[in-house]
Amino acid sequence: xxxxxxxxxxxxxxxxxxxxxxxxxxxxxxxxxxxxxxxxxxxxxxxxxxxxxxxxxxxxxxxxxxxxxxxxxxxxxxxxxxxxxxxxxxxxxxxxxxxxxxxxxxxxxxxxxxxxxxxxxxxxxxxxxxxxxxxxxxxxxxxxxxxxxxxxxxxxxxxxxxxxxxxxxxxxxxxxxxxxxxxxxxxxxxxxxxxxxxxxxxxxxxxxxxxxxxxxxxxxxxxxxxxxxxxxxxxxxxxxxxxxxxxxxxxxxxxxxxxxxxxxxxxxxxxxxxxxxxxxxxxxxxxxxxxxxxxxxxxxxxxxxxxxxxxxxxxxxxxxxxxxxxxxxxxxxxxxxxxxxxxxxxxxxxxxxxxxxxxxxxxxxxxxxxxxxxxxxxxxxxxxxxxxxx
Numbered sequence: 001x002x003x004x005x006x007x008x009x010x011x012x013x014x015x016x017x018x019x020x021x022x023x024x025x026x027x028x029x030x031x032x033x034x035x036x037x038x039x040x041x042x043x044x045x046x047x048x049x050x051x052x053x054x055x056x057x058x059x060x061x062x063x064x065x066x067x068x069x070x071x072x073x074x075x076x077x078x079x080x081x082x083x084x085x086x087x088x089x090x091x092x093x094x095x096x097x098x099x100x101x102x103x104x105x106x107x108x109x110x111x112x113x114x115x116x117x118x119x120x121x122x123x124x125x126x127x128x129x130x131x132x133x134x135x136x137x138x139x140x141x142x143x144x145x146x147x148x149x150x151x152x153x154x155x156x157x158x159x160x161x162x163x164x165x166x167x168x169x170x171x172x173x174x175x176x177x178x179x180x181x182x183x184x185x186x187x188x189x190x191x192x193x194x195x196x197x198x199x200x201x202x203x204x205x206x207x208x209x210x211x212x213x214x215x216x217x218x219x220x221x222x223x224x225x226x227x228x229x230x231x232x233x234x235x236x237x238x239x240x241x242x243x244x245x246x247x248x249x250x251x252x253x254x255x256x257x258x259x260x261x262x263x264x265x266x267x268x269x270x271x272x273x274x275x276x277x278x279x280x281x282x283x284x285x286x287x288x289x290x291x292x293x294x295x296x297x298x299x300x301x302x303x304x305x306x307x308x309x310x311x312x313x314x315x316x317x318x319x320x321x322x323x324x325x326x327x328x329x330x331x332x333x334x335x336x337x338x339x340x341x342x343x344x345x346x347x348x349x350x351x352x353x354x355x356x357x358x359x360x361x362x363x364x365x366x367x368x369x370x371x372x373x374x375x376x377x378x379x380x381x382x383x384x385x386x387x388x389x390x
Contacts (some may be wrong), residue, residue, distance in 0.1 A: 001318070008145040009128065009159070014138050018130075019116075019166060023053050025074045026116040027107040029063065029082040029141070033125045034104055036062050037086065075133050081156075097110040100288060114161035121157035121170075124149055125329045128157065128168060138240055161312035163252040174361070180320045183278035189385025190376050191308065193282060193299045196269065197376035199277065201386070204377050207269050209262070217258050218302075224251040233252060262304055270311045274319040281324040281383040282312060283332065296351075333364075337381035341368040346381045349375060 011019060017046040035283045040054035040062075060083045071079070088103040120131035127141035152174040159168050190197040194210035212303075227247050236314045246315040273280055316323040326332065334343040343349065346356050347367060357367070365371075 001176050001178075002171060003150050003152075003174050003318075004171050006167055006169045007148070009168050010142055010143045010145070011166060015140055015142055016166075018139075019161070020114075021074065022078055022116040022159070023114040024109075025071075025160065026078050027109065030086060031106045033059050033063060033083045033086045034106060037090070039186070041287055056083055059083055059086070065286050073133055073135055075118060075120075075131050077118045077120050077131060078116050083121065085117070098345060115158060117156055117158045119156045120316075121154060123154060126341075130157070130159075131253050144168070148172065163249065163256045178318065178320045180322070181278040185277045186279040186281065186384050186387055187273065188281040188387070189273070189378045190250050190304050190379040190383065191285060191303065193296065193303050194377060196272070196308070197380055199377075199380050204380065206376070207265070209265060211261070211265075211297075214258060214261055214302075221251060221254050221258070223255065224248075241302055263281050264309075266304060266308055270315050271309070273312070274315050274321045277321065278324045279324060279387055280312065281387040282309060282317060282327060283330070283383070284309070284325045286328050304366050322374045323390065326383055326386050328384060330382075332379040332382040332386070333375060334370060335368065335378075336364075336366040336371075337378050337384045337385060338371040339366060339369040343367070343368055 001180055002079055036059050037054045040058060044050060044052035044054075060080060063079060063083065074384070087106055089101075091171060092098050092101040093103050095101065118131055122129045123144075125142065126144055126147045128144055129141045130139075132139040150172045152172040155169050155171040156171055157170055159166060172240070184308070187198050187200065194208060196207045196209065198205055198207075224247055228244065228251065231244050231247075285305050287300070317322075331342050334348055347354065349361070349364065351361060353363065357365065358363050362375050364373050364375040
């Protein structure tokens with residue numbers, strides 16, 4: 001089983017300089033590999049010879065055979081893994097199951113994220129030891145904010161630079177056998193804008209994903225974005241002033257705060273679900289097409305539907321919980337959980353409710369059996385019944 005632990009790093013001045021060199025080197029290797037890849041592909045088209053088509057091995061050998069002298073002073077694994085990431089990007093681009101994956105593009109020093117990866121890292125005495133390049137005399141172990149949570153084989157270490165410092169993502173292969181839970185505690189989670197609704201032993205519960213602090217941060221982000229846009233419009237040729245960089249740093253810090261608050265909320269909620277239930281039912285929502293609604297796109301994006309599904313998938317696998325994915329076309333909102341009547345046509349519940357029957361968006365009234373309840377409670381019951389039947 002593969003698990004990843006993300007830890008903050010506290011490098012000294014020497015290792016901070018080494019990080020910047022490795023960030024630049026990784027970007028250089030990726031761009032050079034992409035240039036070679038495109039060149040090999042154009043050559044194969046010109047010669048009409050499919051045997052000349054590029055692949056990971058050909059591009060890697062091309063870069064290794066044409067190394068400059070200064071490249072031997074940096075880690076060879078950064079080059080190897082940069083080419084591997086490029087090849088994975090092309091595989092994702094041509095994968096029919098990933099139709100929205102973009103074509104690999106060149107990395108920019110101004111816009112791309114500073115990161116590099118190595119598979120030769122070690123954790124010794126709660127410190128991270130990266131592979132020292134040839135001829136380097138000043139090299140130090142890096143203090144980590146906490147020890148690694150899991151004992152196992154360290155596969156890769158990915159170092160990234162964020163607004164408040166450096167972080168490492170340690171990929172650990174853990175030898176664990178997970179026993180599938182044999183209980184019958186079932187719950188359904190209905191995803192809504194700004195909240196998740198579910199049922200536990202005490203009744204129906206709701207978890208908000210749009211707290212007051214998040215709303216204040218969103219307002220500040222909008223303010224900083226407008227300031228930056230005005231500076232770019234006022235002086236398009238030379239807008240990177242000291243005030244511009246300071247405002248951009250504030251914007252990055254606020255984005256980081258938003259991400260941390262959202263992830264903290266999701267991890268606590270999903271941990272509670274997998275610890276107290278044996279079967280969990282969620283909807284397989286079509287997030288991409290839902291975001292195309294121009295009136296709800298931003299709120300849908302902030303409601304974290306896609307991230308919630310990904311976290312539930314791996315946490316259920318870790319804990320032995322059965323995760324049931326309901327088909328996206330299942331009418332959990334329109335179906336009555338008491339008599340199974342499904343609303344169609346003009347009787348359906350829309351965003352503004354149902355004007356024909358004068359019901360609100362959050363109200364469910366069955367036109368066949370007369371049952372009246374909250375729309376979210378009815379959807380949760382339908383999800384639970386779906387798991388029982390299937």
